[in-house]
Amino acid sequence: MKFSMVQKGVGMIEVLVALLILSIAILGFVGLQLRASEAGAEASNRILAINVARDLAEKIRINSAQILTYTSEMATTTSQKESGSNCFNNYCTPAQKADFDVKQSYFNALALGMSMSMQVCPSGSNGKQCIYVAWGKTLPSNSTANSENLNSCTVSSANGFTYRDNAKCIVMEVF
Numbered sequence: 520m521k522f523s524m525v526q527k528g529v530g531m532i533e534v535l536v537a538l539l540i541l542s543i544a545i546l547g548f549v550g551l552q553l554r555a556s557e558a559g560a561e562a563s564n565r566i567l568a569i570n571v572a573r574d575l576a577e578k579i580r581i582n583s584a585q586i587l588t589y590t591s592e593m594a595t596t597t598s599q600k601e602s603g604s605n606c607f608n609n610y611c612t613p614a615q616k617a618d619f620d621v622k623q624s625y626f627n628a629l630a631l632g633m634s635m636s637m638q639v640c641p642s643g644s645n646g647k648q649c650i651y652v653a654w655g656k657t658l659p660s661n662s663t664a665n666s667e668n669l670n671s672c673t674v675s676s677a678n679g680f681t682y683r684d685n686a687k688c689i690v691m692e693v694f
Contacts, residue, residue, distance in 0.1 A: 565689060567631050568652040572691040575624040575637075575650055579693050586693070588617035590648060593625075593637035628652060634659050640692055641673065641680040653688035 579589050606619040628635045633652055636659040640649040651659035653672050661680055662671040672688035673680040682688070 561687075564633075564654050564687065568628075568633060568654065568689045569691070571624060571628045571631065571633065571635065572650045572652045572689060574627070575620065575635075576691055576693050578620040578624070579648075582613055582616055582620070585613045585617040586648065588614050589621060590637055590639075592618050592621040593635075636660060637693070640690075641675040648693040650691045650693060651688060652691075653686075655687040657683075657687045659688060 575589075579586060582589075606616055611619060625635060631654075633654045635650065635652045637648055637650050638661065640647045641661050649661075651661075651672050653659040656670055657672055658670045660671045661673045661675055663675050669683070671683060672686050673682055673690060680690075682690075
């Protein structure tokens, strides 16, 4: 009789321990699922940024004589990008086409929650132009190693540039 009284709570303790182990395993799977969804969102943003940069790079390749126009138009302010010719309905000169292409690319990036810029690639790139597309809190720019701009996409070095840690951006060279 005494032996059966000692055994009365053991089954319940076994069930509670099994539930504890099961809940720890489920928490691990939830963490993995969260990380997988973050990685999927990051991959999606990278694909969208590459498409925006590739689109502009192809337009520049077609109208390559206007590379300086593309660079200067990309450096203008947002309000200036809103004006310009409409090359869908009208004939455009190569310079007007460059202005139109930059405006389209800029607003495509903006619609995706991204920002973009185009500038001379850092040292080691033989003066080529680089298209920067960034999202989140990252700025589409390059900075020096001792710069206090910690949100820039890349950092200049003697051999060119490197991406900043946790930068959310892509850089594409334009030939």
